[in-house]
Amino acid sequence: MTDWILRGGDVIDGSGRPRFRADIAIAGDHIAEVGAVGRSTGAREIDVSGKVVAPGFIDVHTHDDRALFATPEMAAKASQGVTTVVVGNCGISLAPLTLDDAPLPPLDLLGDAADYRYPHFADYFSNLDRNPAALNATCLVGHTTLRIGAMSALDRPAEPAEIAQMRELLQEALDAGAIGMSSGLAYAPAEHAPASEIEALAALLRPAGAIYTTHMRNEGDRVLDSLEESFAVGRTAGVPVVISHHKTIGRANFGRTAQTLPVIAAAIARQEIGLDAYPYIASSTVLSAGQAGRASKVMVTWSKRAPEQAGRDLSAIAADWGVGIDEAVERLQPAGAIYWTMDEPDVRRVLSFPHTMIGSDGLPHDFHPHPRLWGTFPRVLGHYCRDLGLFGLEEAVRRMTGLPAARFGLSGRGAVAAGAYADIAVFDPATVIDRASFEHPTTPAAGIEYVFVNGRPVWAEGKASGERPGRALRRQQLQAKAQ
Template sequence: MKRRAFIKNSLLGLAATTAFPSRIFSQSRKADILIRGASVLDGLGNPAFGTDVLVRNGLIMEIGHFKKSVARKVVDARGLYLAPGFIDMHSHSDDDIFLYPHAESKIYQGVTTEVTGNCGYSAAPVRGRDAGARMDSFHEDGITGTWSDVASYRAALKKNGMALNQALLVGQGTLRKSIAGLEDRPLTPTELEEEKAALEQALTQGAAGFSTGLEYTPGTFTPTSELIELARVAARYDRLYATHMRDEEQMLLAAISEALTIGRESGVRVQISHLKANGKANWSKQIDALNMIEQAHADGVRVWIDAYPYTAYSTSLVAFLPAWSREGGNGALRERLQSTETREKILRELDAKVRGDLGGYDLIVISSTGNKAVKDIIGLSMKEIAAREQMAENEALIDLLEKDNFSTGFVGHGMSPENVEMVLAHPLTMIGSDGVTQAPYGPAAKDRPHPRSYGTFARVLGYYCRERKIFDLPTAVKKMTSMPAAQLGLKKRGRIARGMRADLVLFDFDKVTDKATFSDPHQYATGFEYVFVNGRTVVEKGKINKALPGRLLDLNSRGV
C-alpha cells in the first residue's frame, strides 16, 4: 500500500463515524447535566459542531438543542470545546492511585481513564513465591487493603475510591517473578502452563490484556516463544499485548521485529509502548522503525503505537546495568559488585552503553531516590555528581546505586524533537504519558519527576497541535479518545454519541497549557474547565472537587 493511501485509510480510525440523532426530549426524564453551547469534537476526527449534550445516569442521554429547564444542572460551554474524556494509553498508577485517589495530575489535564500495569509490572495479581513480600511492600508504602487477584484488587480500589477509571494490564514480569523469581532461564513446561493459567484467570476477571518490560528483570530473561504462548491466550479473549520492547537504542529495529513476530504468530492486538529512537547515535533509525510498523499493519498485523510529547524519558537507573548482573535481584547484584573482576566488567559495559547508546552522563538527571541521605542529588546530572564526588562517572553511578539500594530514578534526555513530532503525527500513534497519578503534596512532592505525569495531554493540545500544528484539533483528540478506546475494546467510551459513557472534558483550546517543566514538574495543566467521569463532575470551573466516581473497568462487562 502506498504511504499516502495508508495514511488516508488509517485516519478513518478504529471505529466508524457515528451519526448524532436529534430526538424530542421527554420532560419526564429530566437530565442530570446539560452542557450547553459547546463545540463538540466527537472523538472520531470529524470537525467540531455546535450543540448541547444531556447527561443522565452516567450516560450521554441526548445530543441536540434544549432548554435550560430540562436538566438539574446547566453548564455554559459557549466558547469551549467538548471532547470525550482522554484515555492515557500508558500509565503506571496501579500503586499510586491508592495514595493519590483524586489523581490530580491526570484529572487536571482531562484524563478520565488510564491504562495501568504497563512495562511488565502490575499491582495485581499478588501470588506465588513473592506474594507475602509484595503485599508487605505495598503496606510499607502506605497503601491500605489486601488483594491476591484482579477481582480482589478491583474491590480494594473500590473501597479506596478514585476520581478516574483504570483498565489494568497484567504484567508478564509480575507473573514470571511469582513463578521463577528473577532467574535467567526458560520456564519449564509446567511453569509455562502455570503462567498461562494465571494470565487467563486475570483475563476472565476483566483485565485488559498483558504487558512486557523486556529491558527489565525478569522480562529480559523471557524468550520470544514464551511471549507468543502468552499472546495466544490474550488473543483468545481479544485482549491487548502492550510491550516495552527489548531495546530502544542500537537494537531498536530488532526489538520491533520481535514485537511484530509475536503479533503475527498469535493474532493478538499489539501496542508498542512509548516508541522512540533513544540516543543521538540511533536517531536515524526512527523512520525505519515507523516504516516497519506501518508495513506490518498494512499486512494485517494488528499493531499500534503510543508515545508521549517529550524529548526525555524516565526509568530506574539500575536498568542501565547489564541484564546478567541483575539476575537474582538486588541482593545478588550487590554481591557481584563485591568482586573486583565482576565489578570492573559491569563498569565497562555500563560505560559503553551510556557513552555509546545514550550520549553521555550529562544527559542523565536524577529525579528520585529511596534513601533520604542522598536526596540532595535530586536534580543533578550524573556528570555533576561524579565531579562532586571526584570519581569516574561510571563509578559514581554504581556508587550511587549501592548507597540508594538500587532504587534511584532518573530523567534521560535522549530523543530528537524532529523524531518526537514524526512519531506523534503518525496515524497509528495514540497518546500515553508513561507517568503516574501525582500531586504536589505527600511523598511525590519530594521528588523531581518527569513532567509528563502533569503535562502530556495539555502539551499535545497546546504545543504540538495549537503551536506546532503537526495535526489538527480533531485528529489530536482522536488520538486520545476513540483510538485507544477501540484498541482496548472499550465500546462505550472514547466517543461522544447517544448512549456512550459520560466521560467528558470541556476545555478552552486557546488557553490549554502544560505548566510542568523538568526543573519544576509539580504544576497542574491549565485550560480545562470541566471534567466529567461516569457522568459526575470532578473538575468544575477549573477546580477539582472531591468526587471519586472512577472504577477499575471490567473488560468482560458489556457496558464498559
C-alpha cells in the first residue's frame, strides 16, 4: 500500500546518469515505484514538479556522535537534505570509553566527561536503538578513543599489552556493528602512534569487511609522506582507506593539491582509496597556538574559561586583553577555533576531483560553530555546482549519495530506485544555497523542500517534522543486505 507519492519531479538517481521526469511511490520504508505512478487511495501526494528528487545525502564525515541524542531532530543536517551521518571520524568516537574527568582535546569536540559513558561499543548502539534520531547513523571506532581507554601515557607508542587491549575493544566494536576505524594522527593523543600501531589494529578490519578512515598526521609540508603512510596501512591490512577532509594547509602549501590529487589518483589505480572534503577555505578544530600560527585569521568557536569570546577574532581578543596571541590561546583553553588556512583554488580542485565525497566535518558541540555544520551540502549544490559550474548537478548528487554509499557499504541507500530505502531529498535547483555564514553559522539553507528518512518526512516547509525514523546501520545488516 502506497503511503506517499512525489508527483512529477526531476529524478537524479545518485548514479550520475542524467535526470529524468518521474513520480515516486513510497510504501513503508521503501521506494515502491519510480515512473508513472497512478492515483492510490490513502496515499498522500506532493507536487514536486520543477524540483529535483534525489537520494538523501550521506554526510560521510561527521562528529554527530552526541548530537544524535542531544538534538535528535538533527535540524543542522536534515535542513541540508542529509539522511545518513557517519559518526566517529578523526580518531574520536564517544564509545568505547568512560571518563570521570574532562576529556582531553580533541575528545572535547564531541562532548563533556558525562557524554563518555559507554564502556562497550554495543552500549552506544543500544542507546541509538532506544533513542532514535531523525536520521540514520553508521559508526566508526576512534583510534584515539581506544588509546585513551587502553594506555597509561599517550606520549609514546602503545606497548604490546596495550595493543592487545585496543584490539579487544576494536573487535568488540566491530562485532557490535561498527563499519570501521578512524584515526586522528595529527592530534596530540595519537601523534606518537607509529604506523605499526595502526596496522596492528587495522589487521582486524579486513576479516570484518570494515574500512579505515584517517585524519592524516600532516596536511601541510609533509602531506605527501602522510598520504603514503595512509596508503601503506591500506595495503598492509588489505582494507579500503578514506582520506578525511583532504586539503593542503598553510601559505607555503597553497597550490599543492595539484600534487596530491595525481598521487591519490595513482593510488586509486592500485588499491581501494576514497577521500572527502568540505567546501570552505577555513578549517575548524580545537584551539592551539601551532594551528593559529599557520592561519591568516582565527575565530574562536568556544572557550570553557571565556565563553563570551565565542565568535570573536583571536587577535581582537588578544588586543583587548593586552597580551600576545600565544598568551590569549593559553587563557582561552580549553577552546575551539576556525582557521583560515586554505587557498580557494585548492578547495575547487579537490571538489572537482571525481573521487571526492562530500563530508561536512561539522562540530555540533561548538557554541559558535563553523558554518559547514549547517551549510556544506547546499553550498556544493548552489555555489560550486550551479553558480560556479565546477560540475553538473548529477555529478554533485552522485558525490553525496551513490559514491559514499558504495564506499562505506551502505547497501540500499544512496539511490532513487524501486526497492531502495526511501531516504529522499527534494530540492529546488534554482534556489538551493547555504545561508549559514561565519557570523551567523546556524542559519538553515534555502531550497531544501522535503526530506524523507525510511519513508517518513523529517524536514518540510522549512522545519523539522519532529519524526525520528532514523536507524543505527550496523555493518552485519548492511553486509547481509548486500548479498
